[in-house]
Amino acid sequence: MTPPAKRDNPREKNPPQYQPDMSVLVHRVDLYDSGRTDAGHNHFSSSQNQAMPPQSFIRPYSFEPPQSNYHPPPSAVTISRVQSHSHAAATQNSQWSQFPVVDRSVPNPYTNPKIKKYWVQRHRLFSRFDQGIQLDEQGWYSVTPEQIADHVASRLAELAASGNIVVLDAFCGCGGNSIAFAKQPNISVIAVDTDRTKLRKAAHNASLYNIPPSKLVFIECNALFILEHCFRNGEFVLDQPIATPEAAMAMMAAMPPPVAMESCQGYNVGGIDMLPRRIDAVFLDPPWGGVDYKIFGKTGYDLARNMRIQRPVQAKTNNDNDNNNNDNGNGDNGLDGFFDSFQSTPRNKQERKAQFNSDVDETNCVNGSELIALAAAATGTRWVIYDVPRNTNRVSLGQSALAAGYRGNVKMEEHYLNGRLKTVTAYLGSDWSSLMENTSVSSTDTAQA
Numbered sequence: 113m114t115p116p117a118k119r120d121n122p123r124e125k126n127p128p129q130y131q132p133d134m135s136v137l138v139h140r141v142d143l144y145d146s147g148r149t150d151a152g153h154n155h156f157s158s159s160q161n162q163a164m165p166p167q168s169f170i171r172p173y174s175f176e177p178p179q180s181n182y183h184p185p186p187s188a189v190t191i192s193r194v195q196s197h198s199h200a201a202a203t204q205n206s207q208w209s210q211f212p213v214v215d216r217s218v219p220n221p222y223t224n225p226k227i228k229k230y231w232v233q234r235h236r237l238f239s240r241f242d243q244g245i246q247l248d249e250q251g252w253y254s255v256t257p258e259q260i261a262d263h264v265a266s267r268l269a270e271l272a273a274s275g276n277i278v279v280l281d282a283f284c285g286c287g288g289n290s291i292a293f294a295k296q297p298n299i300s301v302i303a304v305d306t307d308r309t310k311l312r313k314a315a316h317n318a319s320l321y322n323i324p325p326s327k328l329v330f331i332e333c334n335a336l337f338i339l340e341h342c343f344r345n346g347e348f349v350l351d352q353p354i355a356t357p358e359a360a361m362a363m364m365a366a367m368p369p370p371v372a373m374e375s376c377q378g379y380n381v382g383g384i385d386m387l388p389r390r391i392d393a394v395f396l397d398p399p400w401g402g403v404d405y406k407i408f409g410k411t412g413y414d415l416a417r418n419m420r421i422q423r424p425v426q427a428k429t430n431n432d433n434d435n436n437n438n439d440n441g442n443g444d445n446g447l448d449g450f451f452d453s454f455q456s457t458p459r460n461k462q463e464r465k466a467q468f469n470s471d472v473d474e475t476n477c478v479n480g481s482e483l484i485a486l487a488a489a490a491t492g493t494r495w496v497i498y499d500v501p502r503n504t505n506r507v508s509l510g511q512s513a514l515a516a517g518y519r520g521n522v523k524m525e526e527h528y529l530n531g532r533l534k535t536v537t538a539y540l541g542s543d544w545s546s547l548m549e550n551t552s553v554s555s556t557d558t559a560q561a
């Protein structure tokens with residue numbers, strides 16, 4: 113396969129002669145509709161590899177409690193492309209070669225024509241789609257294709273190697289990633305979403321994969337409340353004394369109203385009273401702002417500037433809020449806002465950029481960089497797995513990781529399906545410097561100063 117074109121970047125010719133605070137290690141994983149997996153593929157030639165910097169340029173991983181006044185400069189981050197030896201061998205999962213993964217045989221039943229591109233890929237999203245998978249329209253565009261979700265879940269299972277762990281899936285949606293995590297023998301899942309109808313669909317979908325109900329619990333709540341108030345260093349703290357009256361007031365103001373508990377296909381679906389005493393890892397697959405995320409260009413999506421997650425909107429009355437409330441934490445109050453971006457007449461790039469996240473209440477949200485800090489503080493392990501847009505600026509990821517307290521290195525895994533970049537996942541909270549044996553500095557992102 114032809115190597116991807118690289119922009120001329122002076123840092124490639126003159127690799128940095130210092131140890132950066134943070135190295136973003138970019139690691140390509142190739143997955144195919146045939147089920148072939150080529151994890152650790154490196155598309156740079158050996159001559160480029162000969163120009164690689166010494167391993168000592170990468171600091172080992174560590175974590176320091178974040179300081180509120182620390183704003184890491186772009187120069188604190190380097191980007192390196194890595195190849196893994198341990199996963200370099202191709203493997204084959206026969207399941208994927210058994211059915212047409214891109215399937216045009218059944219016409220798209222949805223009235224919205226934009227669903228078509230996802231509809232033909234429905235077996236990629238869920239191999240058991242034909243058994244009755246349920247998705248809402250938002251689910252169609254945001255669910256992680258099953259092969260990728262399984263791959264990410266297997267990476268977390270590897271991290272956990274010696275023990276059983278609990279992962280909090282903060283933005284569960286219709287359940288693609290939660291199901292993949294729960295398939296792993298050593299992972300249990302707390303699946304969170306603000307929208308109960310999504311949780312019901314996720315429970316239904318989990319039942320199609322025969323996930324034992326003991327491994328998967330569904331919580332209706334805004335994930336920000338859980339990350340900010342319910343867990344600290346992995347422990348449940350909502351019932352602990354609160355340090356200051358101000359913190360107590362903030363917590364009380366954010367406290368979600370009680371919600372009903374129900375059983376869906378044997379799975380418990382309810383409120384924060386069902387949270388466990390401990391979580392080990394946080395998985396983040398948040399709303400990126402709708403399908404327009406690509407307007408920021410190939411490497412232009414900045415986590416701090418472009419991602420907005422809405423905090424809970426309070427003070428709803430019983431009349432306008434029931435179990436099916438539409439505050440989905442996306443800043444779009446349900447599907448309407450999102451589908452405006454699907455259905456409105458095409459706008460020029462400038463207008464689309466200006467419109468991006470325009471319906472979010474800027475006084476009541478966190479950005480995609482702050483989200484990392486919240487998740488890191490909630491876990492004891494600092495394991496945070498973060499699905500970010502494929503055009504995420506890698507320097508912005510490195511800066512966000514530094515601001516959250518991470519030092520040394522993070523891994524940014526690029527998932528290619530049939531040779532085409534589909535999704536990107538960042539793994540924070542582990543030392544990846546061992547991946548650096550065959551490395552080329554390949555920084556093409558520029559800091560969004």
Ligand code: MGP
Pocket residue numbers: 229253254255256257397398399400401402403404405499533534535
């Ligand atoms: P895509 O970019 O909309 O599709 O989403 P595709 O087929 O690569 O687009 P094309 O127009 O370039 O051909 C690719 C994948 O990204 C989806 O399958 C989802 O897994 C994920 N994804 C897309 N969006 C818009 C979101 C989002 O807002 N949030 C999350 N968490 N994932 C998303």
